[in-house]
Amino acid sequence: MTDYYKPDHLKRFAEMGKDAPELWQKFSSWYEAVFAEGALSEREKALIALAVSHALQCPYCIDAYSSTCLEKGADRQQMTEAVHVAAAIRGGASLVHGVQMRDHVQKVSM
Amino acid sequence: MSAVVRGRLIPSLLRRGHALSLDAQQRETLARLPLAGSVSFEDAAAEAGHAPLRAVGVHVLQVNLGKRCNQTCRHCHVDAGPDRREVMSDAVMDACLAFLARHEVPTLDITGGAPELHPRFRELVKRARALGCRVIDRCNLTVTRLPNYADLPEFFAEHRVEVVASLPWYRAQQTDAQRGEGVFEESIAALRALNAVGYGQAGTALTLTLVTNPTGAYLPPPQAALERDWKRELKRLYGVVFNHLFTITNMPISRYLEFLEASGQLEAYMQRLVQAFNPKAVEGVMCRTTLSVGFDGKLYDCDFNQMLGLSLPSTILDADHDELDQRAVRTAQHCFGCTAGSGSSCGGATT
Numbered sequence: 333m334t335d336y337y338k339p340d341h342l343k344r345f346a347e348m349g350k351d352a353p354e355l356w357q358k359f360s361s362w363y364e365a366v367f368a369e370g371a372l373s374e375r376e377k378a379l380i381a382l383a384v385s386h387a388l389q390c391p392y393c394i395d396a397y398s399s400t401c402l403e404k405g406a407d408r409q410q411m412t413e414a415v416h417v418a419a420a421i422r423g424g425a426s427l428v429h430g431v432q433m434r435d436h437v438q439k440v441s442m
Numbered sequence: 443m444s445a446v447v448r449g450r451l452i453p454s455l456l457r458r459g460h461a462l463s464l465d466a467q468q469r470e471t472l473a474r475l476p477l478a479g480s481v482s483f484e485d486a487a488a489e490a491g492h493a494p495l496r497a498v499g500v501h502v503l504q505v506n507l508g509k510r511c512n513q514t515c516r517h518c519h520v521d522a523g524p525d526r527r528e529v530m531s532d533a534v535m536d537a538c539l540a541f542l543a544r545h546e547v548p549t550l551d552i553t554g555g556a557p558e559l560h561p562r563f564r565e566l567v568k569r570a571r572a573l574g575c576r577v578i579d580r581c582n583l584t585v586t587r588l589p590n591y592a593d594l595p596e597f598f599a600e601h602r603v604e605v606v607a608s609l610p611w612y613r614a615q616q617t618d619a620q621r622g623e624g625v626f627e628e629s630i631a632a633l634r635a636l637n638a639v640g641y642g643q644a645g646t647a648l649t650l651t652l653v654t655n656p657t658g659a660y661l662p663p664p665q666a667a668l669e670r671d672w673k674r675e676l677k678r679l680y681g682v683v684f685n686h687l688f689t690i691t692n693m694p695i696s697r698y699l700e701f702l703e704a705s706g707q708l709e710a711y712m713q714r715l716v717q718a719f720n721p722k723a724v725e726g727v728m729c730r731t732t733l734s735v736g737f738d739g740k741l742y743d744c745d746f747n748q749m750l751g752l753s754l755p756s757t758i759l760d761a762d763h764d765e766l767d768q769r770a771v772r773t774a775q776h777c778f779g780c781t782a783g784s785g786s787s788c789g790g791a792t793t
Contacts, residue, residue, distance in 0.1 A: 369667070373667055374664065374667065375663070375667060375671070399660055402656065402658065402660045402663075403656075403660050403661050403662070403663055404663050404664070404667075405663030405664070405667060405668040405671055407611060407613065407616060408615070408616070409613065409615075
């Protein structure tokens with residue numbers, strides 16, 4: 333392995349079905365159903381996916397859902413706000429652990 | 443003429459001497475693209491039961507009054523702009539009116555350039571209305587902000603013209619990036635003027651349709667869902683109301699083709715159109731019910747074929763309605779633009 337994260341892996345995603353076709357089929361149909369219009373619109377779901385992609389820092393997902401967001405009617409302003417939501421949760425998640433830190437310090441301190 | 447657009451207008455491809463200003467160069471560029479599976483539009487249409495793709499009648503006469511425009515949008519498939527001078531001659535316009543009368547074509551669809559800049563635009567509208575035609579004007583909005591054209595909203599309302607107006611997005615950033623700095627602000631002012639004379643308002647039957655093209659190399663969003671968002675946001679942000687939103691896929695022609703090539707996205711975009719081929723969209727492609735007339739009187743299956751120079755044998759001066767009625771449509775790879783996803787036409791999505 334010379335490098336990680338090759339862009340063409342996204343196009344080759346379906347190769348994951350080769351040695352486990354039934355599991356791939358189940359994943360694919362579930363995935364499709366998840367993103368279909370329901371109580372949430374396709375645009376809202378694409379924005380959630382974009383935010384999660386950033387929280388996971390998955391470059392494949394970021395490329396894919398940046399395009400999907402545009403094709404579902406989201407714009408750069410909405411997408412930027414979605415990324416801030418992911419960043420805020422990640423930041424908040426770090427920060428809230430500070431309470432654990434404070435409890436620990438309290439416990440071991442005089 | 444371009445006073446409403448702030449900043450520098452880009453010159454047309456023709457003015458810049460760009461190779462893509464030649465229709466043959468555009469056709470060649472599209473034909474030589476290596477697409478996965480070497481799929482041709484003709485094969486795809488045949489699999490959808492249309493071999494060859496045929497017209498079913500002339501329900502709409504779409505006349506292109508010429509390439510003059512007060513804007514130079516980056517995606518324009520006409521390569522229109524203030525530096526273009528080509529306009530429809532009197533003889534061709536008279537022949538269009540005679541064709542409408544002789545064959546009782548229900549709809550006249552007027553496009554350009556900015557068609558309102560043609561000296562006989564208003565006469566064309568009045569005479570077509572007198573014939574009983576439904577008349578559609580494809581308006582860039584900002585033309586109504588030019589000093590000599592400020593009364594266009596009243597003119598449209600008086601003659602019950604359906605206004606189909608271009609606005610790529612409901613924010614300035616995306617709109618100005620495609621159409622020129624300051625265009626969004628002027629477009630909103632134009633929409634307010636149209637609303638003020640009754641367009642888009644309940645009970646007036648004055649129809650205002652907005653048309654959105656993606657401001658980049660991607661497919662348009664689903665039309666119905668987007669229309670809900672647009673109605674909410676345009677009302678909330680600017681107090682603007684309208685009747686319908688049409689989504690139109692950008693065609694890889696002229697200045698949009700230039701953008702795709704220059705940004706290295708041409709192959710990927712064409713591949714995206716092919717991959718999104720929707721067999722159900724073939725049935726409703728607009729060329730099956732539309733006849734397109736160029737400023738010089740040549741006939742085409744659509745405005746896109748017009749810009750690629752894919753003309754029909756006859757002209758509006760010697761048009762034989764019966765032959766045109768069931769004609770085989772001239773197709774090529776760009777036709778995948780009208781069959782991708784939900785389908786695309788001058789009337790928006792087709793499925």
